[in-house]
């Protein structure tokens with residue numbers, strides 16, 4: 001099992017493992033030890049990287065004792081645990097988070113200073129582990145943080161991608177992807193345990209045989225195997241002594257597999273086998289919400305869930321555990337459909353490997369899984385062709401068929417004579433090709449199914465899984481997403497955190513509803529002034545960062561209007577572009593005097609999936625608009641557009657606290673929740689947004705006066721769609737919109753090149769799947785209300801403060817409480 005339990009005869013084992021002393025001297029000693037004996041360098045000769053690695057390892061050593069103790073207690077109590085299964089964890093930098101959790105920030109700063117080292121230089125050396133695409137992966141990271149901070153027994157399982165989300169660069173305004181070599185300079189936060197590797201099979205065939213008791217059984221004979229090596233990441237709770245585990249798997253070739261080929265003399269084939277194995281954890285698929293259905297992706301999914309289930313059953317549970325009691329010890333939470341193949345895998349293990357009867361195994365499996373759906377976009381709902389699945393995982397396909405047969409029998413009993421219903425609900429789709437609907441499989445097997453915001457859960461029930469919710473209404477529930485206040489308030493916004501603590505005292509960081517106590521201060525001129533000072537200082541900090549990071553020089557004293565998220569048509573970055581172009585047009589056509597325009601700096605951050613053509617065109621257009629607007633003397637710097645490349649968690653932590661306005665402008669019904677929207681509100685930005693995802697709940701909580709709502713509602717979207725949506729009608733009838741589109745189409749931003757903008761303009765006018773043009777006028781009017789409010793600094797500050805005070809609900813601690821109550825039925829440890 002994990003953790004070095006020394007033999008009792010060792011003098012070192014006589015006491016529990018203890019942390020180094022929490023003193024500057026204690027840290028310095030540990031740091032120098034790591035530097036000298038870990039890195040093998042003297043302080044005087046050490047590089048910044050040496051110093052970073054040694055600091056990180058020194059800090060990690062403070063967590064180790066708590067980690068070992070957490071596991072010891074867990075073995076002792078055998079409490080029910082949560083296993084979060086997620087193909088993505090977008091962790092962000094670890095160093096400051098570990099310092100915060102251990103309360104060592106000042107100690108380490110002083111200790112490093114005593115060694116002549118600036119902690120900021122060390123901090124900047126860390127490359128964040130970008131093992132996720134966007135919201136879904138970041139949510140997983142927030143959840144594991146909250147579980148540890150709330151003292152819940154939990155383990156995160158995922159994949160240790162050798163290359164995380166690509167590094168985005170711009171060449172002539174176009175996105176160019178670079179590999180994310182995050183492991184190159186060392187990875188001090190992980191502990192690998194190759195000796196605890198797990199073997200995972202692929203391919204081959206199944207056969208039936210009669211066992212010693214005369215029972216007919218099935219076994220799977222894979223034709224290849226790979227080995228999963230666990231890498232433990234420590235997940236510290238916020239100053240509570242608990243350290244949970246995030247276990248990420250990397251794939252390597254198995255020896256037996258190599259040897260057979262080596263012995264046959266085919267050296268190159270042996271190397272190919274090695275490559276096959278290592279490819280599995282090589283790279284994160286860079287698509288958010290639009291999976292490509294590639295074979296390697298299914299291999300990744302099966303690889304990590306098979307490793308994780310084996311790990312839990314064989315290492316985490318005691319050797320003598322009564323497997324029929326499994327639901328008392330574990331709930332596997334499926335983060336979207338990516339890990340859903342875990343369902344037939346657990347069935348296979350129980351029935352084939354452990355000899356359990358099918359019905360009993362199925363009853364257990366149904367209690368051990370719950371499924372979270374994170375998107376409604378039809379193109380994002382994973383389906384796997386049975387041909388592919390059967391080739392890669394023949395036994396699992398058989399199991400899925402049997403699950404489906406028994407399920408359809410139940411459907412026919414529930415809806416007698418309704419064969420169409422049975423066909424619609426079948427886990428197996430017949431068109432356009434025979435395939436497995438992973439969301440249906442998860443719904444059939446899962447104890448609970450949840451969406452990630454009220455509206456989304458409602459639409460999930462009504463639009464995506466209506467027959468299932470009719471059959472099992474009690475299976476469906478909602479848990480609105482949340483974000484960790486440790487990273488996204490305390491670490492990201494230390495000045496605001498200090499102001500809050502000075503005002504309402506300590507304790508709010510793990511009881512975020514306490515931000516309510518700030519409400520009366522929204523009326524206090526002195527507090528408002530302090531609040532504005534914080535915002536101004538955060539803007540200064542952002543300016544410095546963007547100048548140093550990207551050579552971007554932002555104007556001073558402008559409203560900071562921010563849209564950061566993945567580039568996707570449904571999120572409607574184009575609507576934001578149209579607003580900017582319309583303002584620009586007002587100025588350059590002389591319709592408005594530049595002095596009458598509210599100075600605004602627009603900031604974009606967005607990566608496009610490398611194969612998503614339209615998204616990449618939009619990135620190019622944004623960069624071209626930025627170039628034109630920023631360099632036009634008529635604009636005089638009062639409007640500016642900044643698009644720093646490679647938006648990631650680290651940049652978010654500086655960007656969000658500086659924002660005045662948060663752009664959450666997806667077409668209603670398309671953004672499942674959003675979590676950036678929550679981070680902005682908690683950091684005192686006002687939202688301009690549609691009635692979509694968690695925006696709905698943000699608006700309800702902060703109040704209509706403190707939120708700029710615009711656009712069609714979801715039912716109105718449906719209605720317009722049904723009536724037949726003609727974007728060109730909006731173009732023709734709206735002068736400002738027409739001028740903006742014409743200006744883009746004329747090549748004004750692309751050096752006269754009209755072809756460069758052809759695909760975008762054509763799509764807007766003749767397709768516009770996400771109704772940008774339909775919402776344009778409403779958006780512009782909402783932006784005018786933004787300008788009005790901004791012109792009154794006291795009114796603006798009041799609204800911003802109320803956003804902070806009323807957004808405590810969006811702590812991921814609250815989300816975890818909801819999961820515990822509604823889905824997991826576990827409680828925090830004392």
Ligand code: GL4
Pocket residue numbers: 134135136137139288289290336374375380452481671672673674675693
């Ligand atoms: C997403 C949703 O698009 C996003 O709205 C949501 O906040 C997030 C976490 O629930 O999940 N779904 C996928 S796929 N990627 C996401 O970011």
